[in-house]
Amino acid sequence: MGSLGLSPEDRVLVIGATGFVGGRLLPELVKKKIRLRLFVRDPARVVEITALNKDIEVFQGDLVSxxxxxxxxxxxxxAYYLVHSIGGKSVFRNAEYAERDGTAARNFISAAGDEELRRIIYLGGLGEKGDNLSEYLGSREEIAAILSSGKPSATILRAAIIIGAGGTSFEMLRYLVERLPVMVCPKWIDSRIQPIAIKDVLAYLVGCLLNPLTAGETFDIGGEEILTYRDMMQLYAEARGLTRRLIFTVPFLTPLLSAYWVDLVTPIASGIAHPLIEGLKNDVVCKDNCIDEFIPIEKTPFKEAVSIALSEKKEGPGVKGS
Ligand SMILES: NC(=O)c1ccc[n+]([C@@H]2O[C@H](COP(=O)([O-])OP(=O)(O)OC[C@H]3O[C@@H](n4cnc5c(N)ncnc54)[C@H](OP(=O)(O)O)[C@@H]3O)[C@@H](O)[C@H]2O)c1
Known part of the structure; x- marks a missing residue:
């Protein structure tokens, strides 16, 4: 295998460049003068960035086929692997999506086997391993295992909720607080969560590429604060200058019922809400801070991350899918 360190002439592939994380990563990599190639299903979705940066190559394709x-x-x-399938109106398609994501990752690893690809950097989900892991987080773990099974050296980052305009989890939080001054919530709102600002996620993603010592490692990434979803809703309200929300918990709201409720009161479709809520059944907290030894950054406090997100464009995904 060649050097894991990146030279100025090397090219880096971004898969998921049209997504929330991938789309924001591109300008950060351009700033570092990294030569890029994007793998997208629809090249029309990346014309803005490629018009500004003529060196960016665009290849059309599909991971699943x-x-x-x-x-x-x-x-x-x-290569950055920033891909997942989620969404739609049905909450009963999680297994189908997990299957599709598995096929995508296996196709990628198999295609990489004959090439000179040295490194993969993957962003997956944070969650307790074992039986209690939700189907969606289980799928994120499975993808990490598949991507680590090939010839290239894989770096796995695991994050909980990412705070940034356009991120599905953040948009769900935004809609709930904006629309409901009084909420009757299920008990998952008191699980412990370690959210992270999108700015910090991007710093880690870029840092991993530039530091070859991170090759082959798995890192949990999160902000400084460990909060509950209830805390996050109140801090969002504070950052927005809204009154504190009145939040009551009831024991009988399952993740499934919660997903239908979110679908009813926000534009987030139940098929998107369900895996996000299921993922909060258990605590989603970093088990260590090893990443700090490799990529020391100043972490963005939660309220500041929310304020930054509020100052960004308003519309995000989470619209009701088919
Ligand atoms: N958002 C969060 O709060 C959060 C939190 C923790 C971890 N993560 C992880 O971060 C990663 C990226 O998440 P995200 O929020 O950026 O997701 P996203 O906005 O839904 O973007 C997903 C990307 O995957 C691409 N994709 C899906 N299927 C594909 C296929 N068959 N072939 C090629 N590309 C395909 C999509 O392309 P199209 O545009 O063509 O659909 C899109 O670019 C995921 O692994 C996720 O688990 C996200």
Whole structure:
């Protein structure tokens, strides 16, 4: 295998460039003068950034069918894998999505096997391992295992809720607080969560690429504060200058019922809300801070992260899907 360190002439592939995290990562990599290639299903979605940066290459394809993957991987040094399937109106498609994501990751690893790809950097979900893991977080873990099973060295980052405009989890929080001064909530709102600002996620993603010592490692990433969803709702309200929300918990609201309730009161479809809520059944907290030894950053406090998100464009995903 060649060097894990990146040289100025090396090219880096971004998969998921049209997504919430991937879309925001592109300008950060451009700032660092990293030569990019994007693997997208619809090239029309990246015209804005490619018009401004003529060196960015765009390859069209699809991970699930495998179309275009081999061509996109040719001559690539490192690849970001920022992909998942989630959504729709039905809450009963989680297994189908997990299956699709598994196929996508296996196709990617198989195509990478014949190429010179040295590194993969993957952002997955934080969650307790074992039987209590939700189906969605289980799928995130499975993808990490598949991506670590190939020839390239994989770096796995695991994050809980990411705070940034357009992120599905953040948009759910935003809609709930904006729309409901009084809430009757299920008990998952008191699980412990370690949210992270999108700014900090991007710093870690870029940092991992630039630091070859992170190759082959798994890191939990999170902000300084461990909060409950209830705390997050109140801090959001404070950052927005709203009155404190009146929140009552009841024992009988299951993740399924909660997802239908979120669908009813916000534009977040139940098929998106369900895996997010299920993921909060258990605590989602970093088990260590090892990442600090490799990429020391000043972590953004939760309320500041919310204020930044509020100052950004308002519309995000989470619209009711098909
Ligand atoms: N958002 C959060 O709060 C959060 C928290 C923790 C971890 N994460 C992790 O971060 C990663 C990225 O999440 P995100 O929020 O950025 O997701 P996202 O906004 O839904 O973006 C997903 C990306 O995956 C691409 N994709 C899906 N299926 C594909 C396929 N078959 N072939 C090629 N591309 C495909 C999508 O392309 P299209 O645009 O063509 O659909 C899109 O670019 C995920 O692994 C997620 O688990 C996110």
């Amino acid at each position: 495998g179309m275009g993957l081999k061509e996109a991987l040719r001559g690539i040094h490192s």
